[in-house]
Amino acid sequence: DAKTTQPNSMESNEEEPVHLPCNHSTISGTDYIHWYRQLPSQGPEYVIHGLTSNVNNRMASLAIAEDRKSSTLILHRATLRDAAVYYCILRGSTNAGGTSYGKLTFGQGTILTVHP
């Protein structure tokens, strides 16, 4: 599986934007970029995903570099409830064959601390 690299931790103040970076220099052309987060004592939660174009949803925005070797998850206004571990994950397409497209490979993620 292609590897992702994220900072171990980041801090933000409440109501401010947060930019969480992810490097994935070995990404293949069919890999999707997914972001999940895990709040304390809970199961992971899907945040957003994209392939080539920037994406927006009600939770966040995903900015993908033109060469796709990096991406940034943007939380527009951090709240205390956004304090979590954020995981950047690459997932292969079904069209690429094999069974590895099914599983999510979690790295260490970025621990986001939000200060009131």
Place this chain on the structure above:
Amino acid sequence: NAGVMQNPRHLVRRRGQEARLRCSPMKGHSHVYWYRQLPEEGLKFMVYLQKENIIDESGMPKERFSAEFPKEGPSILRIQQVVRGDSAAYFCASSPLLAGGGNEQFFGPGTRLTVL
């Protein structure tokens, strides 16, 4: 629409006993995944199942662990002769019919297994 359900939420077993963890996927989802999170460690993929089939069990320990997803009923993760090292949070996730790179996984709240 109910989310992914797991039970029990907490399970205590003594060494040598069996543990059965249940997962009911979201309605209409036919793909189930199990992940394990050991204390102070990241989430690790264990197994990926479709109805009555194991698709990818590359993350399952070779002994004592088994999983099934029958035609009717929940998916079961079974751990025989538990040892203290099996103490962890076990998360189940499900996804719709197409489990490819562009689809998200929905996670349950987890079962926290403690082996005494």
